[in-house]
Amino acid sequence: MSDAPSPTTPADAVGYEHEHHHDGPHGYASDKEAYLKRMRRIEGQVRGIARMIDEDVYCIDVLTQVSAVTKALQSVSLALVEDHLGHCVVDAARQSPEDGAAKVREAAEAIGRLVRS
Amino acid sequence: MSDAPSPTTPADAVGYEHEHHHDGPHGYASDKEAYLKRMRRIEGQVRGIARMIDEDVYCIDVLTQVSAVTKALQSVSLALVEDHLGHCVVDAARQSPEDGAAKVREAAEAIGRLVRS
Amino acid sequence: MSDAPSPTTPADAVGYEHEHHHDGPHGYASDKEAYLKRMRRIEGQVRGIARMIDEDVYCIDVLTQVSAVTKALQSVSLALVEDHLGHCVVDAARQSPEDGAAKVREAAEAIGRLVRS
Amino acid sequence: MSDAPSPTTPADAVGYEHEHHHDGPHGYASDKEAYLKRMRRIEGQVRGIARMIDEDVYCIDVLTQVSAVTKALQSVSLALVEDHLGHCVVDAARQSPEDGAAKVREAAEAIGRLVRS
Numbered sequence: 056m057s058d059a060p061s062p063t064t065p066a067d068a069v070g071y072e073h074e075h076h077h078d079g080p081h082g083y084a085s086d087k088e089a090y091l092k093r094m095r096r097i098e099g100q101v102r103g104i105a106r107m108i109d110e111d112v113y114c115i116d117v118l119t120q121v122s123a124v125t126k127a128l129q130s131v132s133l134a135l136v137e138d139h140l141g142h143c144v145v146d147a148a149r150q151s152p153e154d155g156a157a158k159v160r161e162a163a164e165a166i167g168r169l170v171r172s
Numbered sequence: 173m174s175d176a177p178s179p180t181t182p183a184d185a186v187g188y189e190h191e192h193h194h195d196g197p198h199g200y201a202s203d204k205e206a207y208l209k210r211m212r213r214i215e216g217q218v219r220g221i222a223r224m225i226d227e228d229v230y231c232i233d234v235l236t237q238v239s240a241v242t243k244a245l246q247s248v249s250l251a252l253v254e255d256h257l258g259h260c261v262v263d264a265a266r267q268s269p270e271d272g273a274a275k276v277r278e279a280a281e282a283i284g285r286l287v288r289s
Numbered sequence: 290m291s292d293a294p295s296p297t298t299p300a301d302a303v304g305y306e307h308e309h310h311h312d313g314p315h316g317y318a319s320d321k322e323a324y325l326k327r328m329r330r331i332e333g334q335v336r337g338i339a340r341m342i343d344e345d346v347y348c349i350d351v352l353t354q355v356s357a358v359t360k361a362l363q364s365v366s367l368a369l370v371e372d373h374l375g376h377c378v379v380d381a382a383r384q385s386p387e388d389g390a391a392k393v394r395e396a397a398e399a400i401g402r403l404v405r406s
Numbered sequence: 407m408s409d410a411p412s413p414t415t416p417a418d419a420v421g422y423e424h425e426h427h428h429d430g431p432h433g434y435a436s437d438k439e440a441y442l443k444r445m446r447r448i449e450g451q452v453r454g455i456a457r458m459i460d461e462d463v464y465c466i467d468v469l470t471q472v473s474a475v476t477k478a479l480q481s482v483s484l485a486l487v488e489d490h491l492g493h494c495v496v497d498a499a500r501q502s503p504e505d506g507a508a509k510v511r512e513a514a515e516a517i518g519r520l521v522r523s
Contacts (some may be wrong), residue, residue, distance in 0.1 A: 081231055094222035101218050105211035114198050114256035115282050121249045122285040125242055129289070129521055132238045137514035139231035144491065145506040148499040155496040163488035165232050168239040169521055170480055171405070172246070246404055254397035261374065262389040265382040272379040280371035286404055287363055288522070315465055328456035335452050339445035348432050348490035349516050355483045356519040359476055363523070366472045373465035399466050402473040406480070 082142030083135055093131050100124045132169050136162070199259030200252055210248050217241045249286050253279070316376030317369055327365055334358045366403050370396070433493030434486055444482050451475045483520050487513070 083090055101124060107117050144162055148155030200207055218241060224234050261279055265272030317324055335358060341351050378396055382389030434441055452475060458468050495513055499506030 081228055083225065083231060083234075084228060087225060087228075090225045091222055094218065094225065098215060098218045098222065101211065101215045105208055105215065108200065108204060108207045108211065111198055111201060111204075114200060114252055114260060115278055117200075118249055118252055118256075118282045118286065121245055121252070122282075122289040125245050125249075125286075125289040128238055128242050128245070132235055132242075133514065133518045133521060135231055135235055135238070136517060137510065139235075140491070140495070140514060141507060141510040143231060144495070145499040145503070145510060148496040148506070149503075152496070152500075155499070156492060159488065159492040159496060161232055163484065163491060165235045165239075166487060166517055167484045168236065169242075170484060172239040172242040250397065250401045250404060253400060254393065257374070257378070257397060258390060258393040261378070262382040262386070262393060265379040265389070266386075269379070269383075272382070273375060276371065276375040276379060280367065280374060283370060283400055284367045287367060315462055317459065317465060317468075318462060321459060321462075324459045325456055328452065328459065332449060332452045332456065335445065335449045339442055339449065342434065342438060342441045342445065345432055345435060345438075348434060348486055348494060349512055351434075352483055352486055352490075352516045352520065355479055355486070356516075356523040359479050359483075359520075359523040362472055362476050362479070366469055366476075369465055369469055369472070373469075377465060395466055399469045399473075403469065403476075406473040406476040 082138030082140075086134070086138065090131065090134070093127070097124060097127050097131070100127065129169075136166060136169070139165075199255030199257075203251070203255065207248065207251070210244070214241060214244050214248070217244065246286075253283060253286070256282075316372030316374075320368070320372065324365065324368070327361070331358060331361050331365070334361065363403075370400060370403070373399075433489030433491075437485070437489065441482065441485070444478070448475060448478050448482070451478065480520075487517060487520070490516075 100120065104117060104120050104124065107120060139162060144155065144158045147158040217237065221234060221237050221241065224237060256279060261272065261275045264275035334354065338351060338354050338358065341354060373396060378389065378392045381392040451471065455468060455471050455475065458471060490513060495506065495509045498509040
């Protein structure tokens with residue numbers, strides 16, 4: 056990602072309520088290709104599940120695939136969490152304790168959603 | 173789904189190791205359209221996450237979407253479990269205790285994978 | 290467990306809203322000692338976590354123990370699910386399709402709570 | 407907790423392999439009483455589950471309680487994660503990028519265990 060935020064970034068669009076730093080790439084920027092590759096694979100797995108359902112594959116085999124996709128998504132989210140902690144949260148902490156505390160609160164909420172999903 | 177199993181069902185293909193009854197529709201057959209609609213929505217959400225990553229959306233917002241997709245997949249899997257229990261497992265139980273026990277064992281393993289994923 | 294339900298069974302007490310068969314032992318009855326042994330072990334682990342907190346053990350080590358206890362509880366719940374499916378649900382299915390359907394609905398709700406917790 | 411680490415802290419005992427700062431209270435120190443109160447409640451719930459199993463309470467009611475205890479443990483672990491991020495990880499980040507990176511790596515692993523348990 057360029058160092059300056061694009062004015063058309065969806066992050067500015069309605070629906071994204073979190074304020075965030077545009078002052079540099081986000082934590083996952085250096086691994087973007089790897090993330091995209093994983094998401095394309097997950098997209099293929101999701102289409103595969105739909106195909107299995109359409110072809111009346113045995114319920115248990117469909118469930119096995121759903122578990123596999125869930126694990127893959129979990130893996131992506133844990134990598135995002137680590138990248139976010141190591142960049143956005145650490146950078147904020149080094150700015151000031153208040154910036155760090157705000158980022159920690161936000162990260163903890165996101166981690167809570169992951170644990171409960 | 174047709175009432176008779178197609179001989180080209182992927183269930184017969186390499187990789188699907190579970191024996192299963194072809195003697196009637198599987199549990200989810202009557203809701204197939206509903207399942208396919210949900211999987212198409214999930215597929216769209218997965219493509220949306222890839223787009224967010226590609227556009228360098230803030231990590232937390234990406235994580236929020238990943239949690240949403242995971243919840244949606246979980247919901248599909250729980251519906252599949254209920255359909256499977258109510259049809260395949262119940263039908264096997266009514267055939268004989270041994271058939272029921274085998275289907276219960278298999279269902280319990282699948283449920284275990286869901287709980288751990 | 291005796292084959293006849295005890296009149297003082299907490300199952301009859303306020304708070305337990307599910308109707309259930311008293312006409313024989315519940316699914317887990319034959320493994321009761323094994324379940325009790327596992328619950329005693331889990332109780333010890335929970336007390337151990339409290340001790341760690343009281344003694345200011347490093348956060349990460351406490352979290353590791355919490356994950357271990359959660360896995361142990363998950364394991365107990367999956368065993369209970371399998372016993373329940375193999376006895377209560379199968380028995381109901383063999384009684385009638387309606388009995389089976391009711392037990393399946395109830396089991397699916399419980400499995401949903403497990404997957405989401 | 408006292409401000410100085412006890413030399414008999416189990417953290418120094420065999421089994422705790424993580425190095426950690428003793429240079430001040432850990433993240434959860436100021437909430438220790440609250441944590442201990444929650445753990446005592448969880449301990450009581452675990453004993454309650456054992457009692458239910460011993461008294462042959464209906465499987466579904468036992469499962470409901472297991473889900474409740476798992477949720478309570480999850481809640482404790484998320485509070486520990488937030489305290490750890492807000493103190494140990496932020497403090498390390500303010501020391502140096504390397505200290506921060508090490509603490510982030512460790513925290514991400516612990517969060518991964520939580521998500522998968």
